[in-house]
Amino acid sequence: MLQSMKHLEEFTAENVYISALDPETFQFNPQLKSLTIGQTDLSDLLPELFEPIPNLQVLDLSESQIKSLEFLTQVNLPALRCLKLRDNEITVINETIFQSLPALTHLDLENNPFTCDCSNAGFIQWVRSNNQTQVVNGHQYTCSFPVAEQGSKLLDFDIQSCWMDVSFLCFISSSCITLVTLLTSFIYHFLRSQIAYTFHLFLAFLYESRRRKKGAPHQYDAFISYNIHDEAWICREMLPVLEGEQGWKLCLHHRDFQPGKPIIENITDAIYGSRKTICVITRRYLQSEWCSREIQMASFRLLDEQKDVLILIFLEDIPAHQLSPYYRMRKLLKKRSYLSWPQAGQHTGVFWQNVRRALEAGGAATETTHLLTGPAAR
Structure with missing residues (x-):
């Protein structure tokens, strides 16, 4: 049916499919600009599905049991401006995903069971600071995990404790490793005999202390x-x-x-x-x-x-x-x-x-x- 629709620009299918679509479903529809697939199990969605439709501008995958957005990191959708993912099972979002969607201006993620911990700190910061993309009702997103945060607002989560200067930490770690390596090499090369001497001196001190307590004569x-x-x-x-x-x-x-x-x-x-x-x-x-x-x-x-x-x-x-x-x-x-x-x-x-x-x-x-x-x- 779709093979003959080479100029198809809009496609909507709700409660039609029972599993993820075949990757070659839209190979004859390069002009597709709006795609809506809802009330379907897309938990195994493959990024290859979007390869034939690089001109897509609107994508609506609401109520599709989607658990992760990692598939978006492997797609080429430079014109996508509207992404709707309402009522799915998304808990954690990596903010780097949106770098592959340079034209995105509208994002709808309502009614997803978000996790309020440091795994979402990057996404929370992205929502707060991003000026290009409008996150629909982002301030209303609530937490489902962990239990202690249930019902609280996602954007109210304190992310300050999560931030860590990774580059500085790597610098400190590498510097410490280098210093320890150099110090160990120096000690082994120049001071190993002195350390061995100090060790035996300590053992001799313990030996003499025990000998004096026992009152044993000298040899x-x-x-x-x-x-x-x-x-x-x-x-x-x-x-x-x-x-x-x-x-x-x-x-x-x-x-x-x-x-x-x-x-x-x-x-x-x-x-x-x-x-x-x-x-x-x-x-x-x-x-x-x-x-x-x-x-x-x-x-x-x-x-x-x-x-x-x-x-x-x-x-x-x-x-x-x-x-x-x-x-x-x-x-x-x-x-x-x-x-x-x-x-x-x-x-x-x-x-x-x-x-x-x-x-x-x-x-x-x-x-x-x-x-x-x-x-x-x-």
């Missing part, structure tokens, strides 16, 4: 912190006297560290498992990363326990100006006495007696009480 009398280049002096001079003659039980890197265990764990176990820590200091000792960590950890223990747990022995005479880069060492020397091997000269027996006195001492350490007392300690 060693002293841990010897030294640079590998000074190992010959340790074996030739220190061990025969402190272990051989005086009978102290010492902990040394090369002999007592557990093979296969991370070095930082061996260091923390040695320092906190010994009553004292003896630091044998030379220029190379000060330049060593691991020696620096050993004296740092021993200083932390000194601060925590407030006892004489640190003994300083200088194998070389190091001028004060050469100690200026080593803040921790300078700070210790301002508060604590130390032993000097070069100053001992021929009186090594007195030197080792002072070491013995230091190992035997167990009192609290204060800024006015030196680790080694008496002129021989200087």
Whole structure:
């Protein structure tokens, strides 16, 4: 019937169809300007139906069980000026749909079960601010959902809480992700060993706290912190006297560290498992990363326990100006006495007696009480 009506401009069919029209229904009616289809189930309406009729100016799909207007985003109706969708089942409308209808001046959406929440915020704002399209009785549209908003006016819904600057949020999110990525990379590349050291220091602190509560004895009398280049002096001079003659039980890197265990764990176990820590200091000792960590950890223990747990022995005479880069060492020397091997000269027996006195001492350490007392300690 429609195939022969090539100049048809107006078509109305109410209560005629029982389902959505075939997409090719109007393929022979390119001049159609007004289309009315009502009292029909158009819930499955396809946008292809409107492809042959781009000159359509009036479209009335009232009482057609339409639930969504998404089909309008895929149609090409540049001349459509009047759109009627009364008495349908439309709950949410995306305002961007109307961008595909540049000539629209009349919109009728009465008696639709609108949802009054942020999903309709864009449409509500469009109705309030749009100057081209007249929304028929828009101020009378009522809410059906949610239950708490039933009966209230759609345009009265407060949309201020729904607005969010998406671009700003994306900027903040991307900036945070970038910052976290850079920070993580920096920490992993430059600070991972320091973080591991701090972690093991914390574990050692917990271990020592538990040990003190239980009253458990230390495994060693002293841990010897030294640079590998000074190992010959340790074996030739220190061990025969402190272990051989005086009978102290010492902990040394090369002999007592557990093979296969991370070095930082061996260091923390040695320092906190010994009553004292003896630091044998030379220029190379000060330049060593691991020696620096050993004296740092021993200083932390000194601060925590407030006892004489640190003994300083200088194998070389190091001028004060050469100690200026080593803040921790300078700070210790301002508060604590130390032993000097070069100053001992021929009186090594007195030197080792002072070491013995230091190992035997167990009192609290204060800024006015030196680790080694008496002129021989200087």
